[in-house]
Amino acid sequence: xxxxxxxxxxxxxxxxxxxxxxxxxxxxxxxxxxxxxxxxxxxxxxxxxxxxxxxxxxxxxxxxxxxxxxxxxxxxxxxxxxxxxxxxxxxxxxxxxxxxxxxxxxxxxxxxxxxxxxxxxxxxxxxxxxxxxxxxxxxxxxxxxxxxxxxxxxxxxxxxxxxxxxxxxxxxxxxxxxxxxxxx
Numbered sequence: 001x002x003x004x005x006x007x008x009x010x011x012x013x014x015x016x017x018x019x020x021x022x023x024x025x026x027x028x029x030x031x032x033x034x035x036x037x038x039x040x041x042x043x044x045x046x047x048x049x050x051x052x053x054x055x056x057x058x059x060x061x062x063x064x065x066x067x068x069x070x071x072x073x074x075x076x077x078x079x080x081x082x083x084x085x086x087x088x089x090x091x092x093x094x095x096x097x098x099x100x101x102x103x104x105x106x107x108x109x110x111x112x113x114x115x116x117x118x119x120x121x122x123x124x125x126x127x128x129x130x131x132x133x134x135x136x137x138x139x140x141x142x143x144x145x146x147x148x149x150x151x152x153x154x155x156x157x158x159x160x161x162x163x164x165x166x167x168x169x170x171x172x173x174x175x176x177x178x179x180x181x182x183x184x
Contacts (some may be wrong), residue, residue, distance in 0.1 A: 071131035103131035
C-alpha cells in the first residue's frame with residue numbers, strides 16, 4: 001500500500017504576520033488618499049447645497065415678486081434663525097423672504113430653508129456683509145459676490161468658489177482666492 005502525502009491545512013504564524021504587515025503598509029499608504037478624497041467630496045457637497053439654495057432664492061424671488069435673502073446663520077436655533085454679521089458661514093445658512101429688504105430675518109418673515117453647519121468645510125464671503133438678497137427681478141443688490149468653500153482645518157488645496165453676478169446668476173468654479181481661516 002502506498003502512502004499519500006497530504007499538504008498541511010492552515011497557515012503558519014509567520015505567514016499570518018506577513019499578511020498582517022502587508023495590509024498595514026497598504027493601509028498607511030491609502031489613508032492620505034482617502035482623507036483627501038473625503039475632503040474633496042465634502043467641499044463639492046457643500047458647494048452644491050449652497051448653489052441649489054442660491055438658485056432656489058432667485059427662483060422664489062422671481063416667482064413671488066418679493067425679495068429673498070440667503071445669509072450666514074448666527075447659531076440658528078439659539079438665536080431664532082437670525083443672520084450673522086460675519087463673512088464666515090460656519091453656522092450654516094438661512095433662506096427667507098425678506099419683505100423689509102434689510103437682509104435681517106425678522107420673526108414675521110417666512111423661513112424657506114435652514115442649512116445646519118456642514119462638517120469638514122469652511123465657507124467665507126468676499127464681502128463683509130454676509131447676506132445675498134435677490135430682487136423681484138432675480139438680480140442682487142450688490143456687485144459680484146464670491147463664496148469660497150474649503151476643507152476645514154487643512155491647507156485647503158481643494159476649494160471651490162460660488163460666483164454670484166449682479167444679474168443674480170451663479171456658477172461654481174475653482175477658487176482663486178485662498179480660504180479664510182477663523183482668525184481672518
